[in-house]
Amino acid sequence: xxxxxxxxxxxxxxxxxxxxxxxxxxxxxxxxxxxxxxxxxxxxxxxxxxxxxxxxxxxxxxxxxxxxxxxxxxxxxxxxxxxxxxxxxxxxxxxxxxxxxxxxxxxxxxxxxxxxxxxxxxxxxxxxxxxxxxxxxxxxxxxxxxxxxxxxxxxxxxxxx
Numbered sequence: 001x002x003x004x005x006x007x008x009x010x011x012x013x014x015x016x017x018x019x020x021x022x023x024x025x026x027x028x029x030x031x032x033x034x035x036x037x038x039x040x041x042x043x044x045x046x047x048x049x050x051x052x053x054x055x056x057x058x059x060x061x062x063x064x065x066x067x068x069x070x071x072x073x074x075x076x077x078x079x080x081x082x083x084x085x086x087x088x089x090x091x092x093x094x095x096x097x098x099x100x101x102x103x104x105x106x107x108x109x110x111x112x113x114x115x116x117x118x119x120x121x122x123x124x125x126x127x128x129x130x131x132x133x134x135x136x137x138x139x140x141x142x143x144x145x146x147x148x149x150x151x152x153x154x155x156x157x158x159x160x161x
Contacts, residue, residue: 046066
């Protein structure tokens with residue numbers, strides 16, 4: 001039995017859930033995992049916002065991993081460069097075909113605008129990369145009926161499978 005330190009007396013005691021019940025954290029984690037699985041399994045075309053020919057950037061390697069997993073990647077960058085053999089577009093609105101997922105490699109303060117554009121083009125999901133966090137944008141995406149993954153990397157998630 002662990003004796004509580006007096007400095008901890010004002011903190012709530014962590015009580016494990018009763019068998020058969022789950023804590024909110026467990027349920028939330030399961031929801032996130034189910035969303036990740038759905039997005040990875042049920043999508044084909046990924047617009048990768050921030051993807052350029054710069055091989056030093058994370059977007060370059062992640063896009064290659066997505067391609068190897070059978071996804072069609074669509075580079076979205078102001079310079080509209082061709083990357084990994086795929087034609088680039090300056091904006092999401094310039095893409096002349098449907099996009100399943102918008103994968104966001106921009107700073108958090110810019111991610112909300114990209115999320116709004118993803119909603120506008122009718123994407124099915126938005127994926128904010130590691131360290132890209134905007135709770136308000138995520139709420140707008142979910143309210144619009146899209147799947148939302150935040151602060152995760154699809155290349156890492158694919159590697160875990």
